[in-house]
Every structure is written in C-alpha cells, then in structure tokens.
Amino acid sequence: MLILTCPYCGVSGEETEFHAGGEAHLKRFGPGSSDADFESYLFHRENPKGVHFERWRHVSGCGKWFHAARCTTTLEVFGTYTAQTSEPPQSIKDAITAKRPGWTWRDFA
Amino acid sequence: MSDPVSALNRVTFDGFVKVEEMGPRGMITLRGDHALPEVKNAATGVAGVNFPGQRECRVVEERGLAWMSPDELLVMVPHGEADTAVASMESDLDGTHSLAVNVSDARAVFRIIGPGAREVLAKLCPVDLSPEAFVPGTIRRTRAAQVPVAFWMVEEDVFELVCFRSVAAYVFDLLKTAAIPGSEVGYF
C-alpha cells in the first residue's frame, strides 16, 4: 500500500486516495501522424523493471493530476512533481541518480 | 420559493459522539488563480474571513473559506445568500479568468461533536487524526470509507464534514455505526 505526496496540496496520503494513470510524458499524436507513431502513443509502454515515471490523480483529495518517479521492483518513490511538464525536473533526475546511478528511461537519464 | 430542504433534513444521532446533519449551507466553488488579488478580494469580500493558505480552512459561524486546491476555493455563506454571493463575486471577477458555481445543494454537511470525534473519523478515513497532527484551521479532503469527503475542526472535539448530497445517508450511516457506544477505541 503506497504512500504518495501530492505536489499540489502537499498531502501525503495512502494509495487509496489516489488513482493511477499509467505512463507519464506520453507525447500525443493526432491526425496526420504515422500509424507507427500513433500506435506507439496509444499502446507501447516502457514497463521497466526499475525506475518508472507515471501519472497519478489525487482523486479523493485536491483532484489534481501529478507525476511520480517510482521503482517498480522496490516501490521506492523518488519524488513527485507537477503534471504541467513534458519531462521530469532536474531535481527529480538528480534524486534518482543518487539512488540508481546509471539509470535511464526513454531518452531521460 | 418553498423552504430549502437539505439531504437528511437535520437528522441527528447520539452515540459516544453526537452526529448532526446541519441543514442547508451556502457553498460556492470558486475556481481561479489564488495569486490574483481579484480572486482574493472576491472571496474574502463575500466570506468575511481572511484568505486561507494551503489546506487552511477559516470558518466563522456560517461564513468561511476553505482551500480546496491551488485553483479552487470553497466559499461558505448562509444558504439564502449563495446566489447573490455568486453574482457579486462574478462582478468582482469580471474580466478575470475564473468560475464561481453555487454548489450549496450538491452537498450535505455534518457535525461530529464530542471527545470521541477524532476516533469516529479515524475509523473511516485514512488520515492521521491525532491532536498533534490535526488541529482546528486545517481542512482535509480524503475519503470516508468509499466516498470522497472533506472535513475540518470548528474547535476541539467538533468536526464539520462535507460530502455529496446523494451519499448523505450512506455517510450518516457510517458515522452512526462508528459512534455506537461500546466501540470506543481509546487511542487518542
């Protein structure tokens, strides 16, 4: 049963207050995009064993969507941050590097 | 206009705490950037209390402001004043991107009164309700069993809890069950 800290209201709540929203930082492909890009956008997922970036909504709370960096094998949460960004802030990347040197995720490292 | 009727029409229960449905309460959802003075002024103007900080809740009698999210406030006024309060805020906010909606009738308000109040809520909500962790002046949005709620303390041993109108009976039943004499936990 995870604990997550919502970066908007500052509440550290248990998993049941939140709703998991899948992989973070997906780039939307709309009309005019190639079949491959569109398939990838809708279906292909990193699904890593280790560092993962994902979306959560504080549904029984302030209602805001946010991002979390989490390890899928230890469930360690490296940090949470705003949803209004297309990539993790440096501070989060640094926090991960400190714990998991040499990590990569998509193009991030 | 016939008298407004709240979800459970002021039903009460006496257990090891007292549970009361509070009847109609004027509530307005105000969405807007808290940083904007227009938003601040519009809200404090109708509520007559200071603007709340993150997760703060300032309530005096039936008026008050609660911080719901970085761009949402819950504005409380007497039920009869809600529409005029919305109108006055809308005029204050003319030209400012914002949204004020009267949600008075979409909600039910309960009071949980007595020394066991923290305990009753702690049976239903995954929240640290110990005196050192939860004090008057803060609002917590969370879930009670299976529905979303928000609550704050009016004073020690007195909580106000807000839920959606449609589940008022469910929440009241939960509170009753949690407050059955003999089921005191004796933790706080």
Added chain:
Amino acid sequence: MSTRLQTGGRLIDRSHREGFSFNGKRLTGYAGDTLASALLANDQMLVGRSFKYHRPRGFVAAGGEEPNGLVNLGKGGQFEPNQRATTTELFDGLTAESQNHWPSLEFDIGAINAKFSRFLPAGFYYKMFIHPRPLWKHVYEPFIRNSAGLGKAPQDRDSDRYEHFYAFADLVIIGGGIAGLQAALTAGQAGAKVILMEQTAHWGGRAPVDGVTIDGAPADDWIAKTVTTLEGMENVTLRTRMMGAGVYDHGYVLGYERVADHCPGLGLPRHRLWRIRAKQIITATGAIERPLSFAGNDVPGVMLASAIRDYAVNWAVSPGDRTVVVTNNDDAYRTAICLKQAGLEVPVIIDARPEASGALPEAARALGIRVETGKGIAKVLGGKRVTGVALCAQAGEGAELEQVPCDAVAMSGGWSPVVHLWSHCGGKLNWDDAQAHFRPDANRAPTSHDGLPFVISAGSANGELHAAATLGDGDAAGKTAIRALGLSATAGGVAKAEAEAEEPMTPVWIMPQGAGVKLRSKMWLDYQNDVKVSDVQLAAQEGYESVEHAKRYTTLGMATDQGKLSNINGLAVLSQSLGADIPQVGTTTFRPPYTPISMGAIAGEARGEVFQPLRRTPIHEWNDANGADFEPVGQWRRPYTYLRNGENRADAVKREVLNTRNNLGLLDASTLGKLIVKGPDAGKFLDLLYTNMMSTLKPGRCRYGLMCSENGFLMDDGVVARIDDETFLCHTTTGGADHIFAHMEEWLQTEWWDMQVYVANATEQFAQIAVVGPNARKLLEKLGGMDVSAEALPFMAWADGELAGIKVRAYRISFSGELSYEIAVPASQGRAFWDACIAAGAEFGLMPYGTEALHVMRAEKGFIMIGDETDGTVIPQDLGLNWAISKKKEDYLGKRAQQRSHMTDPKRWKLVGLETVDGSVIPDGSYGVADGINANGQRNTQGRVTSTYYSPTLDRGIAMGLVLNGPDRMGEVVEFNKVDGTTVAAKIVDPVFYDKEGEKQNV
C-alpha cells in the same frame, strides 16, 4: 492422564469457574484458561483428527503455532470453524466440537485411511484416478471432496459486527515479550510515538515461564513495572489481544484486535482491524520450538517441551503424570525440572547429543532425573494416547534398547525465530548454523517509500534466544528505530536479565539418524496435513527439488498453521535428500497473515446498508413511497418502472409509455451529469472533446454532442447548452457524470494546460425533472412563472425563469420524441417542484415513468443509448451519426484513431432498425447468422441486436442492431439466433420507428 495441579497457574483465577462444553460434554475451567488448557485439565487429550489419514490428534503446542487443536466454536450466527483452542480464551458458556471425523472423535471411519497410508504417499492422487476418465468427476473427486476440509461450513449469517481503525505511529512494536517491552521503553523514553501490540491477553511472553530473573527478581516483577511505566507515557499505546497480522509496503501494518472473542454478547465489535502506518517497525515476535522427527511423534501426548512447560506454569495443567523428555538442546531440561518440581515424574531425559554437562542438565541430574545422552526415541508406543517410548542409539538405525512407560513426551528440536512479519515485505534471512535456524539479516531489511529500511527484528525473533541477550537486543532495536526517526536516546541503562547458561544444541533432523524407511514413514513433519519424512524424501527422489515443488507436491506447510512447526524440519530433510546445504535449498515465502484473520474483520463496517454507497436523488423518497421498482444504475437507484396495484413490470412499462405518448409523463432525470465548462478557451476545448463543433453554438441554444475516447470509440453523449460566450453546460449520461468530469480535468491538466478553462461538476446541485408528452406545456403553464411557448422556448433552446414559484432552468429537449421540457431546479427545491407537478398534473393525466419506458420510447425514435448501441468497440460512424462529426475540425479526441484501417473498413457492421416478420420481440443479445463456419468452426455472423423491445406504441417487436452493410440492405430479411438453436426473421428497416418527421416534438 492430564490433570489440573493443586497449586500454581500464573494466569488462572481459581476463584472464577467457567462452564463450557466439548462435544456435548459439560466441563469446567478457570478464568484465564485457554480452551486448550481447560480441555487438558479435564483429561481431554484427544481433540481432533488429521486431514489425510484421520490420525488421532492431541495438542502439540500452547500458542498460535498449534496445528492439531482446531475446533468448531459456538453456535448459529456465532459459529466459527477451525478455531485454534490454544488461542481461544475460555469464557462461561463456550461450546466447542472437534472436527474432521465421522461418526465420532473416538471412533472415526476415516481412520481406515491410516491403514492404507502406504498406498497414499505424497502426491498419490496425481498418479491415480486417471482411468477411466468419467470416474474422476463422478466417483473419485466426490469421494476426495467429501473427505476434504476440516471444520464445518457456517450455516447462518454472522451476527457480529466488525470495524476498522486508522492509526499513525513513529514506531510499531509487534510482540509484548520482554524484548518488545524493552524496545517500547527505550523508544518511548526518547519521545517516539509508539504502538506496542501483543497477540495474547498477557505481557511478558516466555520469560516468566522459563524462570528468567531480571535485576535479580522474577521476570514478572520487571514486566509489571515496565507495563506500568509505559502506560504512564502519553506517547505510548499498549494493546493486548492484538496480533500483528501483516507488514506491507511503505510501513503499512495490520493489527488484528480481537475485541470481544473472549466476552461475546456485550454488543462490542467482535474484531477491529487496525490499519497502521508506521515509520519504523520492530518485530519482537519470539521464536517457536521445533518438534523432533521420530516414529510416532504424532501420537496424542507427544508435545513440544516448551508447551508442556507453559501448561504447567501458566495454567497449572500437567499433560501427563510421567513425562519423557527428548531433546537436542539444554532448554528442554527446563521442562523436566519444572515438572519434577511440580511433583511429577520424569522417567528419563533422552538427549541426542553425545554429552550434556551444562548447568541445566546438571540441575536435572541433581534432582535425580535420569539423563540418557546419545540416545533417541525408536518409536512411541500407544495409539490415541502415549503409553511409552522405546529408546535407541541416536547414531544407529533404531534397534530398541529398552521401553520406558510414560503418558506424555516432551520434545525439543531447537528453536526457530518467528521471521514471518520480517519477511512479509521482503526482509531477507541468514542461516545460523550454530542454532540451526533462519534469522533476519539486518543488512537486508525491507525498504520503504524512501528506500530506507523500516523493519527491525528484536529478541528471540532476531535469533537472540537466550534471555540474557534478549533484553539488550530489544534495547538495541529501540535505539536503531530512534536513530532512524531522527530522535536521540535518553541515558539510563538496561535491566539485566539472567537465566541458566546453555550449551550448544546439535541439529537432529531424523531420530535415529540411520532410521530405515519403515520408521521414516512414521515420522510426522506436518501433523495436520499428514506429511512424513518419507514423503519429502519421495518428492526429492521424483525430482521435486525446489522447496516450492516439494511443498506443493507433499502439501508440507500448507495447513492452517502454514508450517510454523514443520517448515524447517521439512526443509532440512529435503536438503539432506538432495545432499545440499539448507541455505542453498532456501525457504518458502512467508505470506500474510501471520495467523488466519476473520473475513468479517477484513470487510469491517462495509456490510448490509453500508456495503457500498447508495446514491439517492432528491426525489428518491417519493419514488420509494410510490411503487418504484428500482434498478441499480451505477451506485444510483433509479425507478425501472412505477408498479401500480396488481401490475407486473411489463404492464407498468406499457402503461407508462402509452400515457406519456398520449397524455403526460414525468421522469426523475436528476442523475444526468451536469458539468459547467467556463473560460476564454471553453469553445476550443469542447471542440476537441466532442466530435461536433461546439464553439459555434449560440448562447441560449442546445446541441446534442458525442464524445469519443482517444481510441476512437464512442464514450458518452448528451446535450450541451451554451450559457454565455464563455460558459457551457454539458449534460452527460448518468454513468458518465464522474468519469467525464475526470476526463475533462485530465486533458486540461496534463495535455492542454495552457488553455484557459475551468470545469465544475454541478451534477448534484440540481434535481432535473423531465416533463414529457402532449400536455407538457399545459402543465408548465399551469405551474406558471415563465413563458414556455414554442416561440419563447423553441426546440433545442433553454431559458432561465421561475415555475411554481421556484427558480428553474428549462431545457426544451426531447429523448422521447414528444413535446418535452427538462426542468433543472436546485436540489433543495427538487422535491417541492416534483410535488407541484404531481399535484397540478392530475387533470392532464400525468404519470411518472421509469427508465424502461424511457428506453422503449427512445428506441421507438431510433435514438441510441450509450451502453446498448455502444459497448466500447463502436464508433459514431457505425451508428450513422456522421452528421454529428464535424468535418471542419482538424482534430478531436478519437479522430486519428478513427482513421485506422479497421475503423474505416467498409465491412464494419452499421446501425439499422429491425422489424420481426412475425411481430415478435428478438431476444436480447441475439446475433444475425450467416452461412457457413469460420476457420475455427464457429458459425459465421452478419450482425447483432443492440436494443430490442416490445413497442406498446406500435404493438410489435422493434429492435436496433448493427448489421453488415445494413444501411444498404433496407427491406432484406436477416435471421437472428435464439439460444434454443432456432432463429427469428427480421426485416432491415430505418431505425426511426415512430414519428419520422418529428411532428410531435416540434409543437
């Protein structure tokens, strides 16, 4: 025989007798007894039958590890199977029955299995009952099933209630022995917020029983003093009768508090499940003694040495007059000494070790007890009760040296730390060769959300078996926790615990070590599941080499004690058979809960009325009082129809449809979603959300809109009203209200966060009441207050105003094809407005109608219904809704998806109307059949029914369906299948069955 001693018993109160019954026999015990101690005090040694061979079973242990002493407890609504007698506190009026035997405990037909035990080795059922095939289902399996299970199934609904409790603490300590108490003291004094829980009703654990002294006084003194000190601390909470059931990720601990098991009938919650979030956890859960594997070690009367000590010291019960002690360590000598001092006979102590010269053996000898070293038990004599043991050389193959009569055997194979809670969340173990057990590896502790360790093990749970070390280890654990919490320890030393020194134990996995297969097939490892040494060896022989394979093949450790007594012994036997080291072979995974917890406690308060939220509209009470036949729609209750006296559902629906078409109907539509979308970019936003163009909608007007998922599938629909330049009100389906609101917020927050749009869910602010039918306008005009004429309020327009003195917003929209208004009023006025309509409507023939009439009327008009015409695989283009898809827009959610090859495939089934040739109603869910079969031998299809009803208006069956090339096949007849194999013929027609020109609604 087993009896109550005249004196002693630190936990019983001889001044309070408690009457109870066992298998109908009236017996008495004392307050403070467990059911087990009370039964033994009444010489009830035989308490059950084993699972597979129905062997006679007596108590082996005195605590939660007991595998045999399980009973059916209580009656009626308080009946509970498989209740562990050793952890059941005795109360007056308790009734218990033994399990798994027929006709009686003493004479059990099933015991015949034991005679054939040689034919029923591990995994025998995998090798038998294969031929002939039908016999498995009809003969073999029923037989096996009938012999399955232990306790009886409850018959009645549980008459007790349960609850949950959320708590937050710096430190949760599980186990109230001296290690746990010391840890609590250390952490409490440092100011940490501590919860200390103990599964029994008593503090102190084993120390008092083992004669430990602390600071020179009996352990009980220190325990009492320490508990008082802790109770005095504001920041420390003490709970007895509360078991640490499980440790989960991020410091989530389950505390299983048995509030009322020992005092039923007071109206208390029976169990309270604590969900505790702890920053740090200390597991001071003690250790469990291991049995020894010798032939006949399952005969009633053979017990753990520590258990016999517990019964004697705690409850003044002697399981036997003459008790033989068999051991591989010094600790068991305490039992011999304690029995001797209680005036009981200990004919011999059989010590498998070559020599025994420690303090305890010497003390025993000093008491005149005979000690035989290098010896073992060749076999136990007796059937339902021990009558003696045969001695042999431990080094040999089991040749009998002599027989010693006795009526109890106290065995000790050494101790295993209780590492379950340490392991639940990933804590790793090390093998300790000296003590022959797994103990927690502090360097590989479970880690929490911050990646740091959050579980610490203390005392004998940590492998510190000797009392002298236990206290210090508890203190050390407390200090480790304090450091992790960023607190600092206060000065002040730790009390000094003392007990006799102990010489090293010697692992003994088989007794005697050279025992032949004959003896090995009588050496029990798992008493409840009847797994013997020979079974584990057979598993190894057949290649079931992993511990998981061996466990599953033999069922070792899969009984209700989850192998607390058998796992290490079985593992050792397996390792020996494989010639591997124990740590290499490893151990099975420890899963929560530590001991079984009630389903009731898990569900907590969520039963009956509050099982799930039930959502009620402002009209709910009226509906309820006026014949509403409710159907669940999500968490809402909506009237399916309103039954009038004597009507069945079908009649009522027919009446409601015809009355609405001919006179006036009233519908409680309050559950419809109402989302307010406002901002400079609101139009642009809705253009992306809906397939239609919403930005061009004029204030004061309404437009029907479709929403698709990014996958292209139709997700929701509803009428959108433009309130002003910047504000829209979007109606959603009942089910859609919450998830479409979430959907909007998601796109605004995570994709289009630069758009200036705010959304609010105003669904419950309004009661929405549909006034439908030819007399709709008449009714509203009678209520009065606003102009609802065709000119002032034309079709697909809305207006604010007042009706019957209530502020309303009136939408001129129709889902029935009739003249229709949907009136939104504040929820607090909803009932008043409804009542006003009912009162004023009588003269216009007003009748309320339910969801089914609504469905029928929309189907007569060919309107689609989300969830009927759509099922998550249907796109608007399938439903002939292209008119609602803007061609002008570059983009909307789902547009790109709808360009994929399968979505543009001309072979997609398309919506049409269907009229049965014989006027009958096509069955729900029927498929249109086509000729031939596909490559998988399945009948080909060419369509399916999506909605099918009897139309009261047309007095015939009508349906809508998706059909291959349907719109191009008007007039063709397609066969639709029935489950009986026949078909019904239906003609493909226009989906609008009624008032195609829409004359009725445009008046």
Added chain:
Amino acid sequence: MVVGQIFDRSITNRARRAMKGIRRMSMKRYSVFAIAREAARYHSGWERAWKSPQPKKRYDAIIIGAGGHGLATAYYLGKNHGITNVAILEKGWLGGGNTGRNTTIIRSNYLQDPSAAIYEKARSLYETMSQDLNMNVMFSPRGVIMLAQTEHEVRGYERTAHANALQGVKTEFIGPERVKELVPIINIDGPRYPVLGGLWQARGGTARHDAVAWGYARACSAMGMDIIQQCEVTGVRRDGGKVVGVDTTKGAIECNKLGVVVAGHSGVISEMAGFRLPIESVALQALVSEPIKPCMDVVVMANTVHGYMSQSDKGEMVIGGGTDGFNNYTQRGSFHHVEETVRALIETFPIISRLKMLRQWGGIVDVTGDRSPIISKTPVDGMFINCGWGTGGFKAIPGSGWAMAEMIAKGEPGALAAEFGMDRFVEGRFIDESVAAGVAH
C-alpha cells in the same frame, strides 16, 4: 471439435515417433497398480518426473519460460509437429510463476469469436489432459456461473449466451432460482445487488494448477526435450534480423526458432530483442480461506462487485481479487484489493464472514491495450511471442500452447492464433471482452 481433427490428422510420422517417447514411460506409468506395486517397496522405485540436464549447444527450437504456457507449447511442438529437439529455459523453477499462483478457473464462455475459439480449445483439451499426460491434473468440470446483478449485466450475458450458441460453446443464461439451486450458500436478494441471473457453463471448472505444469514437464522430458531450470536468458542473439540463439546464465545456446512465453517478464525479453510491446505488468491479488467441509460445488464470478470464489478439493475457499492500477513487479499482496473483494463476497455469500483468511499473495500479470492476449510473430525473424494473458492465463494453457506450437512449427499463425497478432493494435482491431461502456441514461 473441428480444429482438433484438422490438426490431429496433421500429425507426422516424426510426431508419432515422438509420442512413443511418452508410451515408453510405460514401466513408470502412473496408475493405481503402479502405486500398489511401489507401496510394497515403500515407493523406492519411482523415477524422476523430469530430467534435469545441462543445455546442449543448439536446439531446433528454444522456449523461454517453463510455466504452463511454455511447457504446453513445447509439448504440442512434439506431439503435433514432431519437433522434439527442444529446450525449455526457466530462470527459476518450472511452474513457479503465475501457473502456481492463480485461482485455477477454467471456462470458455467468452463473447468474441477469437477468444471463445482458443479458450474452448483449451477447455476441451483439459477434459482429456489427465489421460494425455498420464498425470491426474484433477480437471473438475463442476460448472462456472457468472452472476448478473444489474439489468445491464443481464443483457450483456444474454448476448454472450447467443454468441456462445454460434461458437459451439455450451452455455446458458439461468434465472436466480437456478443459481440458488446450484449455489445454496449464495444470497440472491442482497440489499444492494440482487442476483438477476447468471451465465452458466456446466463444463467449466477448475484443475490442480501445479499438476498441469508438472504433467506437461514430465511428458516433454519423456519426449527427450531438455527442461533447464535456474537458467536465465540474458540476451537474444540475432543475425540480420533473424534469431540465432540466446545468451543465458548457463552460456550461449543456438536455435533456429525462439518462442517467448514469460508472463510478467515479456517486456524484458522483448527489449533484449529490440522491440516494444503494448503491455504493462501489474499485480493481481488472490487469497484462500482455511479449509472447511464442502459447501460450494461450482465456481462463482461476481463481476459487478469484483470478486470470484470457488472451493478447492482441499476445502479452501479460493478467492480472486483485483489488480493494482500501477506497474509492479513485486509479487506481494496489497491489502486494499483484498478488502474490496472480501466485502463483496461476504455480501454475496454471508456465511464466509466467519471464515478466516489463511494466506494472500500477488502475481504479476501482463495487460495489453485491449486486455486480450498476444500470440504473434515479432519484428525478429524466427522469434515468436505469447503474452498478455492478463488475469485469464491458466484456463488458456493447452489452447495457447497448441496455437503457439503451430505458429512456431509453421512460421505463420494458424486459425487459433491468427486474430491475436500484434498488428491489431496498429489497425485498431481490438478483441475486447470488457464490452460495457459505462452505464447509460
């Protein structure tokens, strides 16, 4: 059934020779007589159920994953296609993954044609599995009921019943009284979700999950295949877009064809081969109660309240719960799902309130974009993948292995696998079994 006959006729002579392998087990065949004979000598004569060899340098085909699906794939490669120079690589112990962690429900009452076809093929193979494998897998066709507790669900299951009627799957929609008859302990007029009926498949049921893996393993071993446990694949060797072998913790092994059947770890292997999958791995929760005397003969699934329950031959109530919403590779139970499931089942079966939960655990399941499995060729020539069974893998094992073996042997998917290719996600051709788009007006 039709499919079966087609393939059975296609068995080559090589395949017949391979089958001799199984018959050659005759001296150590399992039977009541063998038990009696062995009992006389205290079972000293039983041989290993499967050998434990070291890997050879190369194989015609390598299967990664010795779970039920992987072993079944290997078995049918031999039995149906005569390919027996096969290695099955397992990083842990065979059958140690989801095969040994599931709630053992077997049914084929699926809505969509491709699903119904493969699950019914699997179910029909379960019927004779004990005889085919000469090991009693205890397939118990006790019947499966899926409860309908809303009008919407009633329509949904009536639709499935009509579809099944055309798919050759024997099911029927039954009323509440019949449900009560079949499940006396059920509460059909619960306060919240009364039972309005149910979809009944009389020949659905359960089987002993471990025995399925062990039985296939024993048969594969008898055909001369190598089951190599404790052997983790660390890389996929390719040569010009074609697979040529794998690197493992026991060295490199060459092969012509590679089948990947590793639920929960598919993403890891596909990454080694340089392609991504439309898959996310999440934890599924399950639990069992203490054993009680038989009180429920059939399997009951209650989807509205999210819970399903059956009683094992041992007497335990076997209960399945929900999945976590987030990516998770820890095989640990998470408590709040258990809570939701148990409260739902107490509402449906009030008597279980006073039973006790003996054990809870989690399994890692692969979930695809349409929640249906993938049996597919991959961008790498000669490499095939079978994954994404989500929460429904066990019931599919024989059909899945049958279809996967056919694809590996022929290089192209046969009728059973055809619709389950990965290309469906490009085309938007979903196989969606969760067809219910929320509740309507």
